[in-house]
Amino acid sequence: xxxxxxxxxxxxxxxxxxxxxxxxxxxxxxxxxxxxxxxxxxxxxxxxxxxxxxxxxxxxxxxxxxxxxxxxxxxxxxxxxxxxxxxxxxxxxxxxxxxxxxxxxxxxxxxxxxxxxxxxxxxxxxxxxxxxxxxxxxxxxxxxxxxxxxxxxxxxxxxxxxxxxxxxxxxxxxxxxxxxxxxxxxxxxxxxxxxxxxxxxxxxxxxxxxxxxxxxxxxxxxxxxxxxxxxxxxxxxxxxxxxxxxxxxxxxxxxxxxxxxxxxxxxxxxxxxxxxxxxxxxxxxxxxxxxxxxxxxxxxxxxxxxxxxxxxxxxxxxxxxxxxxxxxxxxxxxxxxxxxxxxxxxxxxxxxxxxxxxxxxxxxxxxxxxxxxxxxxxxxxxxxxxxxxxxxxxxxxxxxxxxxxxxxxxxxxxxxxxxxxxxxxxxxxxxxxxxxxxxxxxxxxxxxxxxxxxxxxxxxxxxxxxxxxxxxxxxxxxxxxxxxxxxxxxxxxxxxxxxxxxxxxxxxxxxxxxxxxxxxxxxxxxxxxxxxxxxxxxxxxxxxxxxxxxxxxxxxxxxxxxxxxxxxxxxxxxxxxxxxxxxxxxxxxxxxxxxxxxxxxxxxx
Amino acid sequence: xxxxxxxxxxxxxxxxxxxxxxxxxxxxxxxxxxxxxxxxxxxxxxxxxxxxxxxxxxxxxxxxxxxxx
Numbered sequence: 001x002x003x004x005x006x007x008x009x010x011x012x013x014x015x016x017x018x019x020x021x022x023x024x025x026x027x028x029x030x031x032x033x034x035x036x037x038x039x040x041x042x043x044x045x046x047x048x049x050x051x052x053x054x055x056x057x058x059x060x061x062x063x064x065x066x067x068x069x070x071x072x073x074x075x076x077x078x079x080x081x082x083x084x085x086x087x088x089x090x091x092x093x094x095x096x097x098x099x100x101x102x103x104x105x106x107x108x109x110x111x112x113x114x115x116x117x118x119x120x121x122x123x124x125x126x127x128x129x130x131x132x133x134x135x136x137x138x139x140x141x142x143x144x145x146x147x148x149x150x151x152x153x154x155x156x157x158x159x160x161x162x163x164x165x166x167x168x169x170x171x172x173x174x175x176x177x178x179x180x181x182x183x184x185x186x187x188x189x190x191x192x193x194x195x196x197x198x199x200x201x202x203x204x205x206x207x208x209x210x211x212x213x214x215x216x217x218x219x220x221x222x223x224x225x226x227x228x229x230x231x232x233x234x235x236x237x238x239x240x241x242x243x244x245x246x247x248x249x250x251x252x253x254x255x256x257x258x259x260x261x262x263x264x265x266x267x268x269x270x271x272x273x274x275x276x277x278x279x280x281x282x283x284x285x286x287x288x289x290x291x292x293x294x295x296x297x298x299x300x301x302x303x304x305x306x307x308x309x310x311x312x313x314x315x316x317x318x319x320x321x322x323x324x325x326x327x328x329x330x331x332x333x334x335x336x337x338x339x340x341x342x343x344x345x346x347x348x349x350x351x352x353x354x355x356x357x358x359x360x361x362x363x364x365x366x367x368x369x370x371x372x373x374x375x376x377x378x379x380x381x382x383x384x385x386x387x388x389x390x391x392x393x394x395x396x397x398x399x400x401x402x403x404x405x406x407x408x409x410x411x412x413x414x415x416x417x418x419x420x421x422x423x424x425x426x427x428x429x430x431x432x433x434x435x436x437x438x439x440x441x442x443x444x445x446x447x448x449x450x451x452x453x454x455x456x457x458x459x460x461x462x463x464x465x466x467x468x469x470x471x472x473x474x475x476x477x478x479x480x481x482x483x484x485x486x487x488x489x490x491x492x493x494x495x496x497x498x499x500x501x502x503x504x505x506x507x508x509x510x511x512x513x514x515x516x517x518x519x520x521x522x523x524x525x526x527x528x529x530x531x532x533x534x535x536x537x538x539x540x541x542x543x544x545x546x547x548x549x550x551x552x553x554x555x556x557x558x559x560x561x562x563x564x565x566x567x568x569x570x571x572x573x574x575x576x577x578x579x580x581x582x583x584x585x586x587x588x589x590x591x592x593x594x595x596x597x598x599x600x601x602x603x604x605x
Numbered sequence: 606x607x608x609x610x611x612x613x614x615x616x617x618x619x620x621x622x623x624x625x626x627x628x629x630x631x632x633x634x635x636x637x638x639x640x641x642x643x644x645x646x647x648x649x650x651x652x653x654x655x656x657x658x659x660x661x662x663x664x665x666x667x668x669x670x671x672x673x674x
Contacts, residue, residue, distance in 0.1 A: 181623050189631050189643050190673040194666035196628060197650035201659045 003082075003581055006070040007049065014052065017043035020582075023071075025082050027556075027577040029563045038071075038083050039578065042106050050101035053089065063090040069107060073581050075553040082581070085109040115309050120240040121293035125231075128292075133239035139229040142263060142490060142506045143476035145414040146226065147371075173203050225414075225476055230261040230490070230506070233299060240292045241314055249310075251317035253303050256515060260302070261506070262408060263477060263488045264290070290487070294407070301361075301406050302489070304525035310561060320528040325571070328562040332549050346547030350596040354541060355531045356402040359383050359602075361522045363410040368485035371412040371478050378517035379410045382605040385532055389599055398600070404526070408489035410516060413508045414478040475507030491516035519604075532602035537595040543575075544590045551579050551586030567592055 003023070005016045024039040045053065057067055066086035073082045088106045095102040128134045180199050184192040234257040238248045250257055299305065299316070306324065308315040317323055362380040366372040372379075390396055477490055492506035514520055529539035556579065559565065563574040571593040579586035632643045646669060653662035 178623075181627060184627050188673050189628065189635060189639070190646050191670050192628055192631070193643060193647050193650060194662075194669045196624060197647075197654060197662055198666045200654055201662050205659060 002074050004072040004074065005049075006072065007052065007067065008057070009068050011068065011070055014049050015045075015047055017045050017049070019043055022580070023582070024578055024580050027560070027579075029573070029575050029577075038085075038107070038109060040107075042104050043087075045103045045105060046100045050103050053087070053092070053103060053105075054101055058089065063092070065089070066108070073553050078553050078557060080553055080557060083109065115307075116241060116244060116246050116314050117296065117307050117309075119244050121291070121296065123240050123243065123292045125236065125290055125292075125295075128236070128239045128243065131243065133243050134231060134236065138231045138235040138239070140232070140261065140492075140494065140504050140506050141227045142230045142261060142492060143414075144226050144228050144263070145476040145478050146481050147414070147478060148480055169206065173206055177203070227505075228263060230263050232258050233260040233262065233295075233302075234258040236262075236292075236295065237299060237316065245312070246309075246314045247312060249313050249315050249317070249323075251315070251321040251323050253305075253318050253321070257299075257303070259491055259493060259515070261490045261492055262290075262295075263490060298406055298408060298489075301404050302521065302525075304528065308562070318525050318528075320525070324564060326562075327565045327571070328558045330555055330558040330565040330574075332565075332567065346544050349543050349545060351541040351543050351591065352397075354529070354539070355385070355398070355597075355600070356400040357385050357398040358401045359385070359404075359522075359526070359530075360401065361404045361406075361518045361526060363406045363408060363489065363518065364486060366409040366484050366486035366488075368483055369409070369480050371480060372409045372486075378513040378519065381518035381522045383522070383530075383602045384605055385600055385602045387599050388533065388601050406489065407486075409484075409486045410518075411488050411490040411508060411512065412478040413474070413510070413512060414476040415474045415510075475509070477508065489516065530602060531597070532600045533598065534602055537598060537600070538593075540593075540595050540597065542592045542594040542596055544588075544592065546587055547590060548585055548587050550584060551577070551588070552584055553581070555586075570594060 003016065003020060004013055005020070006012060007014050019040060026039050053067065057065075067089055068086050069083070070081060070085075071083035073080050085108050088108060092103050092105040095104060125134065177199055180195065184195050187195065234248075234250070234254070237257075241248050300307075303318045305316050306319055308317075315323065360380065360382045365379070385398055387396055387398060475492075477488060479488070490506075490508060491512040492508050494502035495505040495507050497503050527535045527538075531537055531539045556577075559574050559577075565572055565574070567590065573591045574588055575591050576589040577586050578588075628647075632640055632647075635643060649665065650662065653659070653665060
């Protein structure tokens with residue numbers, strides 16, 4: 001092992017600082033990658049390096065140009081830059097000006113510790129669109145149905161009046177029939193037959209008029225449908241990483257991520273009457289589009305992901321993805337935690353801070369959209385953890401709430417039959433009539449929906465007619481109007497054409513909560529972290545802290561991109577490393593997947 | 606309102622009974638020739654109604670009333 005110290009912008013090798021033997025390099029694991037730094041802030045230079053600074057650097061470049069310093073560690077054929085920074089010449093302190101010159105100079109680490117996630121976090125949707133990373137081909141057309149929840153009672157009142165009118169007219173018709181029958185009694189049979197037939201004809205005509213009235217009234221309660229372009233979460237994230245030359249690997253969640261879309265706030269958003277590319281399709285949070293940082297935070301919550309930089313790839317995979325079990329080649333023995341009178345090497349602790357008495361996964365609701373306020377099923381899931389054996393409630397140490405809040409509102413699916421039926425049913429229940437006739441009418445309309453409506457609706461006439469029928473089709477995103485204030489998270493499938501090929505038009509499937517609902521998200525992605533017996537205590541972890549282990553440059557290279565390794569046969573993760581190259585050891589903190597409490601159970605609330 | 610709908614349903618039942626009494630039952634007691642003629646008239650009326658030819662029915666009814674009235 002050797003350390004080389006390279007100075008100036010030509011990185012010329014020269015003598016090391018006085019402290020070189022005791023230099024410590026610190027690495028902190030941020031989820032999966034190291035952020036490394038040197039532990040000391042000031043180094044002492046004497047001899048040739050001090051002369052270089054005083055006699056060469058300062059006369060030529062002054063004190064306000066930092067002097068580059070790079071430390072390279074070599075072990076066998078392995079070479080690694082372990083420090084890349086500069087000397088802050090302006091803050092130097094001179095302890096001797098004559099034979100030898102002694103300088104103490106602060107140093108600063110310029111190592112670029114930003115990982116790929118940090119880099120993409122500052123992008124916006126609009127930036128990716130303007131630079132061509134998000135293209136029109138990524139757009140899909142989401143039907144959005146505007147339907148005022150707040151007008152519900154008004155509509156019910158109008159329709160009650162209508163039904164009253166219908167029933168009154170029926171009653172009048174019947175009275176007319178009775179009065180006509182009285183005349184038939186005195187006439188011949190033949191005349192009676194034609195008189196009765198004429199009566200029935202009059203009834204037909206009046207019922208037809210009433211039917212027209214009913215149809216017009218029902219049209220008033222049929223909502224209007226528009227379209228807005230959306231880009232899948234998968235495409236947005238992949239576009240962001242493409243900008244920095246990285247390919248995203250999703251693992252087992254790839255297909256599901258592709259069916260998740262985000263519709264921006266309605267404020268200032270364009271909606272189109274036809275599915276096309278005229279609307280921008282941007283995540284338009286007041287024009288710039290959502291910052292990818294905010295976006296990635298929600299993706300992490302939706303799928304409980306880990307992030308990892310892997311050369312030209314980035315991994316955004318859920319924690320239970322089997323790919324994470326591709327451990328680094330690092331190995332160490334699991335038996336050296338020990339204490340003697342003179343010496344303590346490390347200690348164990350349980351990571352109880354990761355265990356919560358209550359865990360909630362929820363979507364935010366949109367105060368500006370009554371549908372998200374009233375359609376509450378599936379947007380929150382709560383579990384409570386208890387002790388299997390509790391000796392005294394006052395001494396129960398389980399505590400804390402983990403509240404995972406997705407900042408987007410969960411989609412509400414437009415289901416026309418339900419909505420219309422809901423209104424009509426209320427009215428008809430009032431009058432004690434059978435619903436089947438009205439349902440028959442609705443079914444008849446539904447059958448008239450053209451399968452290729454996007455082509456069929458090619459004229460204004462067709463639009464006016466078609467809007468009624470298109471709007472009857474279930475699967476749009478239901479919102480009150482175009483002023484909703486919170487972005488919507490949508491799970492949607494591409495509509496297939498007659499040949500069975502995917503089109504660009506989306507539809508929210510009836511079972512969308514099976515994939516977007518809070519219960520599904522918890523059960524599918526968060527039970528991996530559950531400490532309860534129902535999930536085999538798999539979320540429990542222990543920790544080994546301040547543990548001194550043999551640690552070489554090769555070990556460092558093994559774990560710096562992938563801190564996961566097997567400790568014995570158990571999954572473990574390096575959380576912190578402070579190493580001394582000269583001593584070939586490191587003091588580490590390690591997290592270990594290990595059950596420490598088998599007395600916890602959880603209940604769905 | 607429930608009263609109204611109940612009333613309508615009951616009245617419709619009554620109409621069906623009265624129609625049977627004033628037309629169907631009377632057809633049954635006619636002579637074979639008159640019965641045949643009455644059934645033909647009834648069939649023709651049904652056809653007009655079935656085809657929603659209300660104008661045709663109106664003219665036909667006027668004709669029958671003129672001839673048989």
